[in-house]
Amino acid sequence: MAFAHGVAGGDQLFIEQSTGSQLGPFAYLGAKHMVTGYDHLLFLVGVIFFLFRMRDVATYVSLFALGHSATLLYGVLSGTDVNPFLVDAVIGLSVAYKGFDNLGLLKRWLGFQPNTKAAVLLFGLVHGFGLATKLQDFKLDPEGLIGNILAFNVGVEIGQFLALGMILIAMGFWRRTASFTRHARLANIALVIAGFALAAYQVHGFSHG
Amino acid sequence: MVEPSSPSPEQPLDPEALPSVPFLIRASLGAVLVAALLGVTVVLPAEEGIDPTGVGGWLGLTQIGELKNPDEVAPAKPEAAPEYAFRSDELTVTLGPREGLEVKASMRAGDELVYAWQTDGGAVFFDFHGEPKGAAKDVFTSHEKGQATDFEGAFEAPFEGVHGWYWKNLRSQPTTVTLKTSGVYRDLAPLP
Numbered sequence: 366m367a368f369a370h371g372v373a374g375g376d377q378l379f380i381e382q383s384t385g386s387q388l389g390p391f392a393y394l395g396a397k398h399m400v401t402g403y404d405h406l407l408f409l410v411g412v413i414f415f416l417f418r419m420r421d422v423a424t425y426v427s428l429f430a431l432g433h434s435a436t437l438l439y440g441v442l443s444g445t446d447v448n449p450f451l452v453d454a455v456i457g458l459s460v461a462y463k464g465f466d467n468l469g470l471l472k473r474w475l476g477f478q479p480n481t482k483a484a485v486l487l488f489g490l491v492h493g494f495g496l497a498t499k500l501q502d503f504k505l506d507p508e509g510l511i512g513n514i515l516a517f518n519v520g521v522e523i524g525q526f527l528a529l530g531m532i533l534i535a536m537g538f539w540r541r542t543a544s545f546t547r548h549a550r551l552a553n554i555a556l557v558i559a560g561f562a563l564a565a566y567q568v569h570g571f572s573h574g
Numbered sequence: 575m576v577e578p579s580s581p582s583p584e585q586p587l588d589p590e591a592l593p594s595v596p597f598l599i600r601a602s603l604g605a606v607l608v609a610a611l612l613g614v615t616v617v618l619p620a621e622e623g624i625d626p627t628g629v630g631g632w633l634g635l636t637q638i639g640e641l642k643n644p645d646e647v648a649p650a651k652p653e654a655a656p657e658y659a660f661r662s663d664e665l666t667v668t669l670g671p672r673e674g675l676e677v678k679a680s681m682r683a684g685d686e687l688v689y690a691w692q693t694d695g696g697a698v699f700f701d702f703h704g705e706p707k708g709a710a711k712d713v714f715t716s717h718e719k720g721q722a723t724d725f726e727g728a729f730e731a732p733f734e735g736v737h738g739w740y741w742k743n744l745r746s747q748p749t750t751v752t753l754k755t756s757g758v759y760r761d762l763a764p765l766p
Binding site: 375376378379381382384387388389391393397417418436452486504506530531534537538541 | 584591592593595597598601605608612618620632633634635637638641642697698719720721742749
């Protein structure tokens with residue numbers, strides 16, 4: 366898995382040697398995966414880019430959390446076999462989608478504004494399969510598995526909360542600058558490019574992995 | 575159709591609705607504080623195995639850090655002895671709580687052995703692997719790994735070097751592992 370953004374080497378060793386209920390470590394690994402997972406973070410940046418009210422931020426981030434929790438738990442517990450490269454490629458495309466959406470291009474091309482809540486929930490489901498494949502790469506001890514997966518999921522949400530806090534503070538400063546609206550366009554073009562680059566990278570990994 | 579709350583790039587910015595600069599500065603200081611606190615109590619134990627506050631141990635994170643930063647590096651390879659011959663051995667090792675240990679033999683490419691091992695109870699993590707002769711430290715190939723109470727197999731060495739078993743006791747009480755081997759190899763012994 367040289368190309369997929371996975372769990373770091375020492376952490377992998379720990380997961381494979383661990384046995385039974387390991388709630389703290391699995392929560393830590395979930396949080397670490399989220400905080401260091403640029404693909405998830407870029408998508409979050411896109412989602413909250415034009416959300417100025419905390420209530421809206423909470424709504425959209427909850428929808429995202431609901432989506433990725435559902436497929437993370439379902440994916441690991443059912444043993445659904447999804448190709449990690451293809452899932453990560455779609456996750457890259459989700460970043461590009463949100464960039465297009467923020468640029469107002471989806472509305473212009475389609476003639477209507479696709480439901481933003483439905484989109485964040487749907488892409489949340491995809492991100493969850495991505496999280497699931499990271500855990501499925503390992504031999505997991507069946508004993509205590511459900512608790513460990515739940516702990517991993519709780520960790521993912523804690524990590525997302527911490528990362529979101531940093532993003533919101535940084536965006537808070539940025540939004541107060543006079544040039545925000547001008548730079549917003551550039552930033553979302555950058556999101557589209559980064560999204561396509563991530564997707565291309567994963568497709569490359571898929572065809573050579 | 576645009577929902578009232580849905581984001582729009584055309585929406586004008588209302589400076590009154592944005593968080594104030596003093597608030598953002600307070601939030602930044604708070605974030606730095608939280609980051610420092612988590613760094614010391616969580617990240618340091620889990621990444622470096624250093625746990626100044628005891629929180630890492632309580633959460634079970636220090637074990638990840640210790641695994642990543644072993645005190646002792648892998649033991650040296652056994653000294654070369656004169657000849658290879660067909661032989662059979664039986665060997666028992668005792669692993670302390672959560673202790674790991676290796677038993678290895680020298681083999682040439684194409685040498686074969688059959689083996690069987692079992693524990694006196696709990697499952698152990700095992701990694702049956704080989705290190706090519708003259709390879710750099712920490713360079714190895716896993717032939718078979720997982721968690722089991724017993725395992726057996728036939729093995730043909732794909733390259734010359736030392737091949738053998740790493741076992742790690744996953745329990746908090748001692749576990750013994752009994753290994754039986756037959757084949758062409760030499761210097762079968764636990765590494766110190």
